[in-house]
Amino acid sequence: MAEPKTKYDRQLRIWGEQGQSALEKASVCLLNCGPTGSETLKNLVLGGIGSITVIDGSKVEVGDLGNNFMLDESCVGESKAKSVCAFLQELNDAVKAKFIEEYPEALIEMNPPFFSQFTLVVATQLGEEKMIKLDRICREANVMLIFARSYGLTGFVRISVKEHTVVESKPDHFLDDLRLNNPWPELRKFAETFDLNVPDPVAHKHTPYVVILIKMSEEWTNSHGGSLPSTREEKREFKELLKSKMVAIDEDNYKEAIEASFKVFAPPGISSDLQQIINDSSVELSSTSSDFWVMVAALKEFIATEGGGEAPLEGSIPDMTSSTERYVNLQKIYQAKAEADCLAIEQRVCRYRLLEDEFSNPSVPDIQKYLTDEDYSVAMGFYILLRAVDRFAANYNNYPGEFDGPMDEDISRLKTTAVSVLNDLGCNGSTLTEDLINEMCRFGAAELHAVAAFIGGVASQEVIKVVFLS
Amino acid sequence: MADTAPSRSRDLDKLLLRAGNLVGPTFEPGTELRDDLQEYARILVVGAGGLGCELLKDLALSGFKNLEVIDMDRIEVSNLNRQFLFRMEDVGKPKAEVAAKRVMERVSGVNIVPHFCRIEDKDISFYNDFNIIVLGLDSIEARSYINAVACSFLEYETDDKPREETIKPMVDGGTEGFKGHARVIIPGVTPCFECTIWLFPPQVKFPLCTLAETPRTAAHCIEYAHLIKWDEVHSGKSFDPDDPEHMQWVYSEAVKRAELFGIPGVTYSLTQGVVKNIIPAIASTNAIISAACALETLKIASGCSKTLSNYLTYNGVAGLHIKVTEFVKDKDCLVCGPGVLIELDTSVTLEKFINLLEEHPKLQLAKASVTYRGKNLYMQAPPVLEEMTRSNLSLPLYDLMDKVAKDILHVTGVTGQSDKKTSCLRKLRVVFRGVDGVTDMDMAGGA
Numbered sequence: 001m002a003e004p005k006t007k008y009d010r011q012l013r014i015w016g017e018q019g020q021s022a023l024e025k026a027s028v029c030l031l032n033c034g035p036t037g038s039e040t041l042k043n044l045v046l047g048g049i050g051s052i053t054v055i056d057g058s059k060v061e062v063g064d065l066g067n068n069f070m071l072d073e074s075c076v077g078e079s080k081a082k083s084v085c086a087f088l089q090e091l092n093d094a095v096k097a098k099f100i101e102e103y104p105e106a107l108i109e110m111n112p113p114f115f116s117q118f119t120l121v122v123a124t125q126l127g128e129e130k131m132i133k134l135d136r137i138c139r140e141a142n143v144m145l146i147f148a149r150s151y152g153l154t155g156f157v158r159i160s161v162k163e164h165t166v167v168e169s170k171p172d173h174f175l176d177d178l179r180l181n182n183p184w185p186e187l188r189k190f191a192e193t194f195d196l197n198v199p200d201p202v203a204h205k206h207t208p209y210v211v212i213l214i215k216m217s218e219e220w221t222n223s224h225g226g227s228l229p230s231t232r233e234e235k236r237e238f239k240e241l242l243k244s245k246m247v248a249i250d251e252d253n254y255k256e257a258i259e260a261s262f263k264v265f266a267p268p269g270i271s272s273d274l275q276q277i278i279n280d281s282s283v284e285l286s287s288t289s290s291d292f293w294v295m296v297a298a299l300k301e302f303i304a305t306e307g308g309g310e311a312p313l314e315g316s317i318p319d320m321t322s323s324t325e326r327y328v329n330l331q332k333i334y335q336a337k338a339e340a341d342c343l344a345i346e347q348r349v350c351r352y353r354l355l356e357d358e359f360s361n362p363s364v365p366d367i368q369k370y371l372t373d374e375d376y377s378v379a380m381g382f383y384i385l386l387r388a389v390d391r392f393a394a395n396y397n398n399y400p401g402e403f404d405g406p407m408d409e410d411i412s413r414l415k416t417t418a419v420s421v422l423n424d425l426g427c428n429g430s431t432l433t434e435d436l437i438n439e440m441c442r443f444g445a446a447e448l449h450a451v452a453a454f455i456g457g458v459a460s461q462e463v464i465k466v467v468f469l470s
Numbered sequence: 471m472a473d474t475a476p477s478r479s480r481d482l483d484k485l486l487l488r489a490g491n492l493v494g495p496t497f498e499p500g501t502e503l504r505d506d507l508q509e510y511a512r513i514l515v516v517g518a519g520g521l522g523c524e525l526l527k528d529l530a531l532s533g534f535k536n537l538e539v540i541d542m543d544r545i546e547v548s549n550l551n552r553q554f555l556f557r558m559e560d561v562g563k564p565k566a567e568v569a570a571k572r573v574m575e576r577v578s579g580v581n582i583v584p585h586f587c588r589i590e591d592k593d594i595s596f597y598n599d600f601n602i603i604v605l606g607l608d609s610i611e612a613r614s615y616i617n618a619v620a621c622s623f624l625e626y627e628t629d630d631k632p633r634e635e636t637i638k639p640m641v642d643g644g645t646e647g648f649k650g651h652a653r654v655i656i657p658g659v660t661p662c663f664e665c666t667i668w669l670f671p672p673q674v675k676f677p678l679c680t681l682a683e684t685p686r687t688a689a690h691c692i693e694y695a696h697l698i699k700w701d702e703v704h705s706g707k708s709f710d711p712d713d714p715e716h717m718q719w720v721y722s723e724a725v726k727r728a729e730l731f732g733i734p735g736v737t738y739s740l741t742q743g744v745v746k747n748i749i750p751a752i753a754s755t756n757a758i759i760s761a762a763c764a765l766e767t768l769k770i771a772s773g774c775s776k777t778l779s780n781y782l783t784y785n786g787v788a789g790l791h792i793k794v795t796e797f798v799k800d801k802d803c804l805v806c807g808p809g810v811l812i813e814l815d816t817s818v819t820l821e822k823f824i825n826l827l828e829e830h831p832k833l834q835l836a837k838a839s840v841t842y843r844g845k846n847l848y849m850q851a852p853p854v855l856e857e858m859t860r861s862n863l864s865l866p867l868y869d870l871m872d873k874v875a876k877d878i879l880h881v882t883g884v885t886g887q888s889d890k891k892t893s894c895l896r897k898l899r900v901v902f903r904g905v906d907g908v909t910d911m912d913m914a915g916g917a
Contacts, residue, residue: 009548013743013750014647035531043753046551063480065578069527072576091554152484153765153775206684319687324731327686401484435491442490446481449531450765453524457757461648461786464754 008048019468020048024094026119026467027051031104031134033084034447035068036150037124039456042070044463045088051096052088053118056081057103067449105130112137119470120144120463125447128390135160135355144466147355148459150452151389152443154382157459163351164469165292177314178334180213180260181228182268184308190333191215196245204247208322208330209257216242216257217264228264235265252321269309278303302341312341350469359387364426371430381432384425385440388418401444411441478579479504482533485774494773503772508535508579511771514600515539516589516616518565520756521606521643521763523555526569528764529604530577534771537573538600540585540592541566552753590893594619594880595844598638602767605642606760608749610670611892613642617655617663618895621806622880624657630801630808632658641766643759647750648786650759652778654766660780661799662806688728688735692744695723711746720745758784804832809878809899816868816902820848823867827881833896838883842871850883868902875905 012020026049030037033056041052060075060083068084075083085099104123107114108130115121115137123134123145131147138145139162147158179187191214198204220238221228229238239258246254270278278300282293289297303311315338317331353361370380392414393399400410415437422430477483486504490497513534515525518541529537543565545556555572556565566584574582585592589612597603597619607613620638627633640655642663655662680686681694700709700720710716721741728736742748762782769777778794785791804810810832814823820840827835840847847870848862849855862870871877879898884891 006547007550009551009739010748010751011551013739013748014752039757042554043757046554046753048551061480062476062478066478067481067531069531069576073578090557321680322684322686324684324686324733327684328732401488439490439492442484442488444484444488446484448481448485450528450761450768453528453757454761454765457754457761458786458790460757461752461754462790464752465786 011047015468022468022470023464024048024050026470027053027117028463029053029055029115029118029121031055031107031121031123032125033070033080034064034125034150035449035452036148036155036447036455036459037122038068038070038084038088039453040122040124040148040459040463041084041088041456042091043457043460045092045095045097047460047464048092049095050119052085052098054081054085054088054097054099055102055104055107056084056099057101057106067447067452069449108134108137113141115143116141118143120146120467122146122148122459122463124148124459125150127393128387129394132355132359139354144470146459146462146466148455149386150447150455151386152440152446152448153451154386154440154443155451155455156383156386157455157462158355159462159466160352160355161350161466165290165350178210178260178263178317179268179310179313180210180217180263181266182308182310183214184337186337187333188214188218190330191218201247203323205251205253206321206323206326207253208320208326209253209260210317210320210330211326212242212245212253212257213261213264216245230265235261238264256320270303270311274311307341313338315339359424362425367425367427368430371427371432378436381436382440384418384421384432385414385436388414388421389440389445391421392417399445401441403444407438407441411438414441479533486533486772490774493775494769494777497773499774504533507533507772510536511602512536512538512600513767513771514597514603515606516603516612517541517606517608518553518555518569518584519543519549519606519608520552520751520753521645521760522565523553523569524756524760525604525606525643525764526555526573526582527577528761529767530573530580530582532764532768534767535580537570537580538583538585539566539570540587540589541569542586542588552751552756554753589615594622594841594895598623600638602770603638603640604763604767605640606763607642607644610667610673613663614667614892614894616640618805620655621657621662621664622895622897624806624897625878626658626808639770641763641770643763645751645755645759647752648755650755650784651782652759652762652766652784653781654770654778655780656770657806659799661797662803664805665800665803666781666797685727685731685733688724688733688737688740689744691727691731691733691736692720692724692741694727695720696745699723699727717742717745755784755786758786804896807897809897811899811901813901813903814867816866816905818867819864820867820870821863824848824863827883833881833885835881835883835885835894835896838881841880841882842877867900868905871900873905874902876901 008020028041028044028049028051030041030052033054041054045052058080060071060078060080062076064071064080065073065076070084070087071080079099079101081099081101085097089095089097104126121134121138121143123131126134126147135145139160142162145160147156147160149155183191191211194207194211194215196207196212196215216238217228220241229235239261242254242258242261277296282289283297283300285294285297299311303309313334315335317334320327322330367380370376389399396413400414401407418432418437422428483504487499487501489499511534513529513536515522515529515537518526518539522539522541526537526539541564545560545563545565545568547561549556550558555569560568564584564586566586570582570584574580603616603620605613605616617640620640623636623638625633625636637657637659641652642655643652644650654660676690676693681690681698685691685694696709721738724736724741728734766778769775779796781795781797783793799806801807824838824840827833827838837850839849846855846859848859877900879900880895881898882893882895885894886892
């Protein structure tokens with residue numbers, strides 16, 4: 001095996017050669033290489049990203065040594081971008097690494113076309129105003145953009161890319177779709193060739209559970225006016241019925257049937273997610289429709305006609321207790337149907353709003369709901385406060401609590417700023433707790449390594465997923 | 471009181487020196503806290519692989535200066551996509567040693583002691599030296615072992631409340647592909663690893679009859695070649711998963727079997743994966759889970775914020791899903807509970823006691839070794855220790871336990887059915903009948 005492939009073995013088992021090749025073609029630009037940006041890039045470099053360009057105008061300070069693994073004493077006074085880039089290059093010499101000693105804010109103001117050369121930009125620790133500008137630049141240039149921010153014990157990751165569609169074969173939940181609740185004619189006929197009461201005990205315990213369930217559910221519907229078990233009592237009865245067909249206690253196939261019986265009770269047809277997609281107005285095709293929507297239109301038609309309300313069958317089946325021959329024959333039945341259905345696709349549409357849009361057209365009922373929901377109020381509160389601190393910094397030239405000393409004034413100013421953010425979002429009545437506002441001041445815009453490593457980990461994972469889709 | 475000289479602790483200081491309202495119950499902000507963390511806090515990292523490397527970095531940059539790391543493995547090429555402390559030239563060297571060296575080189579002031587050995591090779595007292603144990607392991611057995619060790623230090627007050635000084639917190643992380651978990655274990659308070667062992671899906675073990683007679687999947691064909699055919703053809707010679715020739719042999723036998731049964735899908739890569747039980751792994755998930763664990767360690771040690779309560783699951787397969795569940799301790803847990811109650815007469819010998827353990831319905835512990843308050847009463851192995859402690863077997867346990875009416879004993883041994891024996895450590899509450907004032911059932915709970 002070639003050396004680089006062995007190095008990547010553990011990740012190739014997840015995304016294969018195709019995914020790896022997509023990563024190796026991607027060029028990523030990082031804005032600001034504090035720990036948040038550095039840790040994001042570290043994970044990408046280890047994975048073999050094509051190239052990185054580190055942009056940061058600052059020099060290394062002693063304080064940076066306490067939160068950034070890419071820096072050591074010898075770097076103090078040097079360009080941070082240069083130092084971080086050198087460390088990253090050393091992690092993987094297959095990656096092309098460059099740096100530019102320049103403040104990202106300046107680039108965003110003076111040189112928007114600069115960003116067009118990249119597949120993706122990772123923008124860390126940027127203030128709101130510059131984020132909005134960069135967002136517009138990248139969207140127009142069709143460059144993917146991911147924002148990441150660490151702030152004390154909180155932070156965020158925000159993806160901003162043009163609409164993209166995910167066409168995935170072998171998506172998780174379509175796998176092993178057995179259609180036990182709605183078997184098609186060939187599957188029924190196959191089940192008919194089995195006699196559940198076969199006297200030979202070996203044959204009896206090697207009848208695959210799929211066959212058991214199809215035959216037993218048919219027996220049930222015949223004696224219950226054509227319906228499947230629906231009430232809790234009926235479902236229990238059905239399971240008892242299965243149990244009664246066991247002739248020995250070690251019949252694993254019957255145990256599997258009982259465990260999988262819930263699949264018989266599930267309502268047939270497509271998921272609500274898929275329903276939403278085929279109901280989307282883009283399905284009304286025009287001359288400019290993308291390939292994706294053409295496929296969706298075909299899918300919609302299939303479901304309405306040959307599919308009989310079901311999506312195309314993916315075709316794989318899980319392992320189950322059975323003789324080899326019976327299992328292989330069962331597999332063939334499923335594979336034949338999948339081929340006949342011809343498409344094995346799952347579609348997802350991902351739309352990300354521009355930041356500008358998010359800020360000027362907030363989803364007010366959602367914000368209000370989350371602010372008062374026990375499980376989400378802290379996260380939502382931090383969302384508001386993360387925006388408020390940027391506004392604070394724009395007004396007062398520093399972040400609340402950034403410097404030591406009494407914090408009362410900063411706390412009260414932050415509170416006022418937070419209220420104005422809430423008002424702009426149309427949530428005039430809502431409030432944030434005193435505790436949360438105090439905590440935000442306590443953070444004082446600190447960039448903690450562990451938090452940056454967490455945010456960086458998430459951001460790098462999103463970069464990888466987004467690169468696969470492009 | 472602003473630090474005028476530039477400090478490395480610039481960012482951490484905001485969290486450790488400032489008072490807050492959303493903090494832990496024992497939080498006392500100030501330079502003393504920061505300095506105590508550096509000087510006195512001792513953290514053990516178990517594992518120096520995907521999680522371990524990240525943990526050492528994260529902890530070193532979170533104010534901890536006294537770290538130790540234990541790992542029995544050597545560096546392999548396939549580690550390099552995520553274990554960032556290692557380079558190609560390091561392949562073959564012990565992970566613990568290289569990891570410790572690299573972090574110390576980059577973060578001045580931190581001291582990391584590496585241990586290149588198995589976790590079982592250390593005396594139990596080794597683990598007691600640490601304030602917090604952080605786990606970056608890749609197997610259930612290893613977690614189970616460390617959990618039992620940490621919980622063995624736990625003692626309870628008479629009303630079954632844990633004694634605080636004996637609580638040894640653990641932070642446990644695990645990853646697989648895009649999924650992972652991080653949990654905080656405070657023995658006696660939160661569930662321990664054993665209390666929630668049902669969380670793990672049953673380990674895949676193919677029944678022999680499937681492998682031998684009715685294979686259906688590529689994995690069945692591979693395991694047939696690996697577990698059955700190998701011995702038939704190479705009787706005596708043990709299979710070495712790291713020998714490419716052995717692996718190639720298994721692969722070609724698996725292909726033959728698959729062809730015979732008409733089963734698709736056997737590849738060399740799958741063969742390696744099945745035989746070595748390879749877990750796919752990427753840098754980002756390890757980074758996320760380790761960071762969460764390091765953060766929890768900082769919170770437990772300093773109180774600078776409330777800790778995770780108590781089990782976080784992460785799934786980045788489609789979108790990003792994080793859920794935190796607060797699991798509840800099993801008060802009858804054999805490992806973190808007050809200990810299985812054993813009532814004995816004062817005349818019972820150590821030998822008789824050891825035999826009793828094998829039949830005890832809750833324990834079923836065979837080949838038990840017994841320790842009492844750090845003293846080895848009887849050791850099954852190694853031969854030197856066995857010989858030294860053999861004479862204790864004929865003595866009454868009551869005498870060996872300094873004639874106390876009741877106390878805690880620790881036993882290690884082998885438990886489980888014929889095909890799946892595991893070594894384990896158990897805590898026992900031994901009560902001697904008829905000894906001053908102790909009546910038969912004054913213990914809360916029961917055996």
